[in-house]
Amino acid sequence: MDQVKFNVEAMHIKDHGSRQLSQETVQKLISQSQEVKEQAYCPYSKFRVGAALLTRENRVFTGCNVENACYNLGLCAERNAISKAVSEGYRHFKAIAIASDVDDQFISPCGGCRQFMREFGPNWDVYLSKPDGSYRKMTVDELLPGPFSL
Numbered sequence: 001m002d003q004v005k006f007n008v009e010a011m012h013i014k015d016h017g018s019r020q021l022s023q024e025t026v027q028k029l030i031s032q033s034q035e036v037k038e039q040a041y042c043p044y045s046k047f048r049v050g051a052a053l054l055t056r057e058n059r060v061f062t063g064c065n066v067e068n069a070c071y072n073l074g075l076c077a078e079r080n081a082i083s084k085a086v087s088e089g090y091r092h093f094k095a096i097a098i099a100s101d102v103d104d105q106f107i108s109p110c111g112g113c114r115q116f117m118r119e120f121g122p123n124w125d126v127y128l129s130k131p132d133g134s135y136r137k138m139t140v141d142e143l144l145p146g147p148f149s150l
């Protein structure tokens with residue numbers, strides 16, 4: 001696990017195929033997750049979440065949570081971003097950044113989202129962030145040991 005604190009500013013993704021992301025890329029990804037959090041549709045929980053997913057090809061797909069009056073139909077930000085990427089033909093992921101408004105703990109993905117991430121491999125990175133841009137990095141495998149698989 002890595003924990004780093006820094007200022008967030010908009011930058012272009014410029015990593016090319018490396019497993020280890022540059023600090024600029026991490027900052028940019030977290031910044032994008034914070035931006036899309038603004039789109040969260042969460043009239044029931046009032047808990048805004050944003051996610052930014054970086055593909056192997058250095059494309060970024062973002063997603064926010066989308067709730068529903070039928071509560072159990074609500075969609076998490078992470079699953080939204082992953083579904084957008086898969087729908088566009090991208091299935092190989094380097095990292096996902098997650099943002100919320102909680103400033104005293106790093107936003108951690110729910111169990112369902114961990115399983116959803118694991119579908120696309122154990123060995124990619126999840127950046128759990130705070131609003132100030134600080135983060136904790138964990139792999140999908142660390143977040144979900146012993147996953148269900150077929």
Ligand code: THU
Pocket residue numbers: 042045047048049064065066067074075076077078108109110113
């Ligand atoms: N939520 C996410 O979008 N991602 C998570 O990993 C945790 C929870 C959303 C679901 C719901 O809209 C709100 O946060 C409160 O649970």
